[in-house]
């Protein structure tokens with residue numbers, strides 16, 4: 409097989425479509441691994457930044473992008489006719505939900521149409537976006553075959569879910585084993601050979617559908633377990649028991665337990681969204697996805713529960729939510745990242761403002777609140793000064809960024825609602841802290 413030889417000798421050229429949180433680290437791995445690589449994106453701004461040697465993702469330092477440029481092995485473009493130049497096409501475009509909480513497949517469809525236009529014999533196409541089981545076979549393949557070329561005979565097709573965990577200090581794209589599925593042995597062989605050159609280990613599965621379902625199982629597992637601890641949090645709170653203490657104690661069991669942590673709600677482009685891709689597909693088979701729906705219900709309710717705790721906290725000081733000044737710390741969906749997609753902070757702002765509160769936020773990584781799927785807040789991060797902390801009626805920790813000095817925050821806040829147990833180690837001023 410010509411393509412396999414080209415991959416093994418690193419003479420294959422790689423194209424990555426979608427240069428976001430998933431696509432850009434992939435590009436870096438392939439260039440580091442000795443491959444020539446072209447990054448494709450519809451976003452001209454991203455391409456211009458990359459060409460200028462700049463990063464637009466906080467945990468990917470600019471030096472890494474400079475390294476790509478200096479290697480002479482990387483180019484980025486919005487010109488998709490250059491897909492003809494590459495041998496392997498990896499697709500990492502968004503898979504959000506639409507207004508009705510149904511899979512928005514437009515990015516995959518548009519990309520497939522584009523690839524189909526330029527597809528040539530002998531190329532490998534791999535979808536990496538998280539999606540419902542059947543997407544590669546039922547949706548992508550027919551569009552690619554509009555080119556007149558046939559899968560297996562003329563081109564190879566596989567699915568390999570991305571397991572990127574932005575800013576995880578222990579694991580990176582290279583060190584996370586990669587599941588690969590295809591519906592014919594040649595495609596599977598090509599795709600596993602490709603990832604084996606740069607990723608620590610590949611895990612072949614028997615079909616694209618099995619690989620798609622694997623990714624969903626991983627994310628559903630997280631969503632359900634987070635919902636479980638969120639429910640435990642509410643029950644134990646009513647009983648006057650600290651859920652954080654209980655989780656810490658339970659975590660000492662050396663087998664059969666894995667800690668998950670409660671919070672103000674789910675965030676990010678994966679956990680709040682991917683489970684509903686299975687729900688949507690399961691309807692075709694007359695199957696309800698009860699665990700997913702129940703977890704979704706509990707997790708979706710979390711920001712409302714946190715607001716209720718803020719109301720109770722203000723009440724202790726004889727204040728009402730209407731007319732109060734609230735400062736939220738952390739806009740990103742999780743600590744130490746610069747991504748606000750689906751962040752529970754956005755929902756918190758919406759509910760608090762609806763209740764008549766004046767809301768500010770601080771996030772060192774989100775200087776200006778970007779427009780996202782459901783929200784377009786016109787807000788800028790306020791400075792985290794002693795004065796700002798003091799002037800607000802309540803400070804709410806929504807995201808527990810490591811750079812925050814929690815001792816100082818507690819010392820200067822009048823009242824503090826902590827959704828992440830970020831102040832767990834703070835000794836002084838505990839009477840001002842309410843966990844939520």
Ligand SMILES: NC(=O)c1ccc[n+]([C@@H]2O[C@H](COP(=O)([O-])OP(=O)(O)OC[C@H]3O[C@@H](n4cnc5c(N)ncnc54)[C@H](O)[C@@H]3O)[C@@H](O)[C@H]2O)c1
Pocket residue numbers: 425426427428429430431448449450451454500501502503515518519536537538539570571572573574677678
């Ligand atoms: N972010 C994560 O941590 C993570 C982890 C695992 C899996 N995933 C999955 O990976 C996929 C991509 O997620 P992401 O976080 O990288 O998204 P992202 O929004 O950061 O990046 C997607 C990129 O695709 C580009 N794009 C959109 N339409 C395009 C098109 N038609 N052609 C070319 N480029 C196009 C966008 O401009 C953007 O740069 C999603 O399916 C997501 O669920 C994400």
